[in-house]
Amino acid sequence: MHAPSPSLSSRRAMHGNNRLQIGLFGANCSSGRAVTLVPERWSGNWPDNKRLAILADDAGIDFMLPIGRWKGYGGDTDYQGTTLETITWATGLLAATKRLTVFGTVHAPIFNPVVAAKEMVTADHIGEGRFGLNIVVGWNEGEFDMFGVAQRAHEDRYEYAQEWIDVIKMIWSDREDFDFHGKYLHMSGIRGKPKPYGGTRPVIMNAGASATGQAFAVKNCDAFFLQASRTSLEETAARVRKAQDAARQQSRDIGCYTVGVVSCRPTQKAAEEYFQHCIVDCADWSAVDSILAMKNISPQTLPMPEFLTQRSGYAQGMGGLPLVGDPDHVAAQLADLSQAGLTGIALSFVNYLDELPYFCAEVMGRLERRGLRAKSGA
């Protein structure tokens, strides 16, 4: 039996009824988002990913978001050195699950848009309307060199991405045999069938941090990932309002999301100790320093205190918001984020498979009781 065709709004709601959507971020990469030496760090291999997706699907998690990474960061662990390509990863997970939305994270400058549109449509049909697209323009030059593709100047990356997504949306619409002549793309007789599942299109997200990246998200995307403030909920709420106001000015509506790193244990002390052990005492500092160097973050470019804060922030889940504590504390932090206007959050764990069952058993129920999530399985 086929699932009913999803509308764009049910795709945007990740097919659920949750005021605070919860996803998993980074499981397609070795070590996930934890730059750590601990032996239980995430394998990122296919059997673990498949087990995780089935577990997440059964527990009512809303989405899985992968990282488009082509080269690791080195260090003692070659952090994120082994990665599963995200559209094929999503396709396999969609075939193995029933409810989850699974994103592909696609580098616009590397993927020909006609090929990408068809790959994504194929994933979308296999998932019966549960594929999502995370557009990234790239920032890591070493990755681009490997493809023989020159990294464009920052503003031009998004100008190119605009043409790329315009072509893809046209292919996904009912247009056929059209030409596209932009500043970058010159293509003739473009045709792409089938169309996405159920007569709509995949949900589209972007996580640009610059003003240009954010403007791109507001103009083109259904979901925008922003950085939550580590210190001020008010500041997070202001960032959400800014993005949503900008969308409203274009008669658009955009869901705002963020990323978090969870360490949830029966007591606050146990959670803090585990976090300290994995992400501070056993951090893979040489990998952290290599990431910082790529981003031009060094004691030469920043005042020392700011550099040290950034260094520890990258070790602790690549800048994601730490959610560290007992289930009451973690649920309260998540409720605060919802209160600040966020639509959802993509979480990572040191070992997703080991830690997700406890999170789901203890935190999800608390979120249900707060009215932020529908009863799991509902």
Ligand SMILES: Cc1cc2nc3c(=O)[nH]c(=O)nc-3n(C[C@H](O)[C@H](O)[C@H](O)COP(=O)(O)O)c2cc1C
């Ligand atoms: C949730 C999230 C996921 C991201 N995924 C990727 C990714 O997989 N690959 C990548 O190259 N960049 C990724 N990025 C980086 C952003 O796409 C973006 O390039 C970055 O935030 C810098 O913003 P800017 O492009 O506006 O300068 C991600 C960022 C966030 C917050």
